[in-house]
Amino acid sequence: MDFDLSDDQRLLQDSVTRLMADRYTFDTRKGFLKHPSGWSPDIWDRYAELGLLGLPFAEQHGGFGGGPVEVMLVMQQLGRALALEPYLATIVLAGTAVRLAGSDAQQSAIFPKIAEGRMKLAFAHGERQARYDITDVLTTAKRNAGGWVLDGAKSVVLHGDSADELVISARTAGERDAAAGITLFLVDASAPGVARRGYALRDESRAAEVSLTGVHVPDADVLGEVGNGLPIIEQVIEAGIAAMGAEAVGAMEVLHEMTLDYSRTREQFGRPIGQNQVVQHRLADMLMSLEQGRSMTMLATMSVTEPDATQRARDMSMAKVGYGQAARFVSQQAIQLHGGIGMTEELAVGHYFRRCMVIEHTFGDTAFHLARLAEQVE
């Protein structure tokens, strides 16, 4: 049991913190939103310079061999800044898929480009009818000469619009909901038959609907074992749950700080609203939720490398429920205590609120994960 950061980790934390403090104020962020991509390519280059884009990848592939804790430290700072860049999509999600399932050739081909900021990926697994069911894959991959032909549609693909390559799950065998028969493919986003419809989510981050019509994928671009993609998909989602937890903690920290500051400065009935005991205790409740959520994010972070898949899934569900409920409470109370002004686009609080909301509804919401845990009660 050890909660200390190594010197390298503290160094990493400081450099990211400094970058975001210098370059990622809420106002500069408004500028980034105006960029056609909906985020800042310039900042993306800064990430590359700091080595953030190669963080979790092996050194022989141009990475830095960082682990879940390093990713947590970065995501927490990105969460504090409401960063818009496709870090989760490229580095954490698709990156994990390639790292765990990719051949040495594939990793050598992809990771250096990512690390240098020259390539972005997206993880195209979820489908509209599936909601949170990860085995509900209707997209099909049919064998043909020297490869596969993909047909189907993927929904709410995070940063799918700016990805150069897509990690796509498709059925090479089995019925809907079958655990076996799902295969992962690496597909060039500009390949014939790939159509993308990009849009903003409620938190202004980008996503896309991806439709696949007779998309030909050569065998060389199969990612991992044919028909055995599910374990990889699960670990990708688990890495995402851990990383989003850190992002949520960063967001909750800022929500709590902003609300605390506001309660000191906003005056009603001749005194700061923070003089009201009810406001004070609400802020104390928010703090307690934040700390409980932080603990659960640590649990998820530590479990990313847990070898026992059942234990890992259980920890992840616990964490998602725990930090999800915390983020919902903290963000809702932040708006309540801000009053009318908290309901406006102008203020940052509503934007953090919506980031927490999107995180809770990504990769299984509270009800979904609580049900998974309830099934296992014995």
Added chain:
Amino acid sequence: MDFDLSDDQRLLQDSVTRLMADRYTFDTRKGFLKHPSGWSPDIWDRYAELGLLGLPFAEQHGGFGGGPVEVMLVMQQLGRALALEPYLATIVLAGTAVRLAGSDAQQSAIFPKIAEGRMKLAFAHGERQARYDITDVLTTAKRNAGGWVLDGAKSVVLHGDSADELVISARTAGERDAAAGITLFLVDASAPGVARRGYALRDESRAAEVSLTGVHVPDADVLGEVGNGLPIIEQVIEAGIAAMGAEAVGAMEVLHEMTLDYSRTREQFGRPIGQNQVVQHRLADMLMSLEQGRSMTMLATMSVTEPDATQRARDMSMAKVGYGQAARFVSQQAIQLHGGIGMTEELAVGHYFRRCMVIEHTFGDTAFHLARLAEQVE
């Protein structure tokens, strides 16, 4: 839609209120507890004088033809006084069974005695293994010459120890949990083979374990139709749910009043604790719960006479959940705001707390009724 009381109803309310105010303080109640029966035969006579003991029975049987609203008004005042007498057991529960299932001969034989305070009944249906499942009846009634022989055991029979006659449910046919095959019997509490073990519940009201060993019951004492007792049992329990709701409302009123008074008088840090906004809002929350619980008790009261059994069951479950949650919150917060002193036997608050607790765990707790409602969601 009409929330007014008739003049007769207001008269009834006033007379009960006066009786309890004059004769049923928390201190006199301590005296009643010392009586071997655990309640006051003297007060029981007062109830008789006021006509409370014949309230819901037909006039030709010595009753006053009162309805659910009249019973609600009485139970609410008994709840305010934490009355210990077997009113619920005799008048509401067993009384309803006899009223709905009893032959004219049976009603003429029983109700006048009850109305005059010369007879007490108890409703012996629940069994230990059944928990809240009302069709889980293992007690058997086997046919024999001119009657039936009962064997089995009944658990937590409210005021079973002081009852003269027991209304007992037993299986004349069918397997455990079968809806059909349950029959009600009127059994003399002192009949051979009937053994009772009386004790106090956590709220100091009385109950008994009743064991039946070869108890002979003549055909004349069968209550209602052989094998078709369940609909009666359901209505008895529904009458109980409505009546206990009124009792809970009375208890919540007093809990809220006591806590409000205490918050005005108890000083800490140089001022009454009621000056703390957190205490004020807690008391406001208690008030809101009380009012919502009151509304749900009205729903139950009105539904007692609802002809549609499905609708009735649904309303009763809604009411039990609604006033049960309200009573739990109000009573828990009453203790919390009283602090240490609220945890002592000396203060009334802890006694009201435990009455609310026992009510919630009688005839199906919140989880039981919420599950019934959840099944019907469509």
Added chain:
Amino acid sequence: MDLRFTPEEIAFRDEVRAFIRDHLPADIHERMRLGYSPRKEDTVRWQRILNRKGWAAHNWPKEWGGPGWNPVQRMIFLNENQQAQAPEVSSFAITMIGPVLIQFGTDAQKQRFLSRAANLDDWWCQGFSEPGAGSDLASLKTSAKRVNGHYVVNGQKIWTSTAHHADWCFVLVRTNPNAAKRQEGISFLLVDMKTPGITVRPIISIDGSHHLNEVFFDDVKVPVEMRVHEENRGWDVAKYLLGNERTGIARLGKSQERVAAAKEHARDVRFNGRPLIDDAAFRQRVAQLEVDMKALEITQYRVVSAYAKQRDGRPDPLSSVLKVKGTELLQASTELCMDVAGPQAMPLWAQELAELANEPDPEAEWAAQSTGSYLFLRAASIYGGTNEIQKNILTKAVLRL
């Protein structure tokens, strides 16, 4: 005492239900069904249909064009209208300025404004809150100096809902900055929004919608005849307006509509390989909401009937219970809809759809709008006196602490 509707009340409810079913324009109903908040023209069209029937001014006396309903009938009407997914009548016109003019207005004001308000020939908005005066309304600073026949108004209002649609605005202004009590220097004015010197600046809400505005007054001339009630007695008017029968504040019908919609859509979405509607936890969550809505429904009728009896005009403090519990349910039920829609609720679809050249996608629109109403109604526990303020009111008025 009887909780059941009387045969007359049932007949009334059925009449209302049938009228709405038969007369609500299909296109409006479809938009509402998908969860969009009504556009100005939707509200106007529907309210005029109701007004032709004599129902628009539901809480006005007959002599001024109201239907002369009792409070229970009004309650039934409002619930039916909400549950039928029809636009709600303009509260500014019907429950705010109408009763105010009937109570305090001059004959000229009544003649000029009432029937036009009932028919939404004039769209009204409310100029009360200011940047420094939210919960603490009496600290408002917008000034009105009397210059011969006019008041010259200067200052700023905020959270002015639909000001960008409005023809008229009723405004609280400070006419006597030196009054002993802050409440005593305030007057109540009717301001033509076309008057020179008025600037309306939009405020975009976190759901991306434009409902709210800032309104700036720069030497705006308001004729003295446009003052309601005596000078410096505007606080009485404001108190009457805010307290004036708060039948509607629980907006229970809206919560009921949201829960019904959630259940309907829960049949079509999946949860662990089955329809969500079959999930035990979802059913429990719905059952709990239905219990809470039932309790509020009865409490609401209790408050309304009590109000019908005590005619001293003062609002029942229990109406604070309606506000708190009602908004808790509004927020819980819209949250439920968003959770049902799940990942599909996260895209800014509704807006995107317009841009993207795709065939209409009602399910996606509903999912997106479920988040829209969830976000927009986070304000429900803030506007009209935050729920914290409501508990302060209960503390003073009922607990007397």
Added chain:
Amino acid sequence: MDLRFTPEEIAFRDEVRAFIRDHLPADIHERMRLGYSPRKEDTVRWQRILNRKGWAAHNWPKEWGGPGWNPVQRMIFLNENQQAQAPEVSSFAITMIGPVLIQFGTDAQKQRFLSRAANLDDWWCQGFSEPGAGSDLASLKTSAKRVNGHYVVNGQKIWTSTAHHADWCFVLVRTNPNAAKRQEGISFLLVDMKTPGITVRPIISIDGSHHLNEVFFDDVKVPVEMRVHEENRGWDVAKYLLGNERTGIARLGKSQERVAAAKEHARDVRFNGRPLIDDAAFRQRVAQLEVDMKALEITQYRVVSAYAKQRDGRPDPLSSVLKVKGTELLQASTELCMDVAGPQAMPLWAQELAELANEPDPEAEWAAQSTGSYLFLRAASIYGGTNEIQKNILTKAVLRL
């Protein structure tokens, strides 16, 4: 950073677990398993077994007979002891007076009391609260006048847990009624409960148990050597005692034990014709509790490790989080047990059983005791500073409002 136990920590946990399993007397374990709170003799017997092993004084330094554990080890020990359904060591002796004497006591006091406290040769109780001084402890009135070699103590203490068992009591008294600040006139005394003038009056709790007492002091003579720390500096001692590593306050192991017991018994009781354990809502409720317990477990280790680092002795304000969340879970988990037992939890069985000449009935005892601990632990959010006070502490110490 690593949340997993190190191999050493795992080995330690296993050692503790094995020792408790092998040495906890069966009769004590059986009573605890049925939910009874330990009798004095149970606690004494078990603590002496632990003391022979050198574990009783778990948070004392080696030189005074402690095991010299680090905070994480202490945490592990306390959790294992609670989860094993063993009596907890006497907090008065081990976590209160022991550390106080080690920090502030004279050599004579250390020599005389420490080893006897570790072995419970002396049973200690705490004389802090007074009728007028609960949350507001500094307003205490019990006076101690110095008369040559003695203090003469007069006044009343309340909520004195186990005073009726106690050999000694540590008492806060007012030695200077004229001090500028109320906190500055208080001293900390060790009082022999056999001293003439002490009257102990039982307080029966709502679970029917006798844990608490009122203690009256009538001209009680206490030798000056029995004062700890300087005269009028007793508040420092009290603050140290109350703040002193609050590792245990969450009592998480107890909540974990309750939830495990609830699940075990839920297999044997029915719900709609099936075992309760199969009911989806029950499973959800348990799952939610397990999530909350996991979060608290990690937060607890974070606080404990932080405490292990910062050696300024001041308690981490986050320990207020442990108190609030820990007691919420204690109350939720005991409530769960009572709800599982259902109707069988309502009789006052345990007491009745003694009277009734029946064969023992363990299930009935468990059911009755589930209510006993539910009732008794309603006090968990009250004692040691109410949860409201904890939030005031967070407001001042962390939020700085």
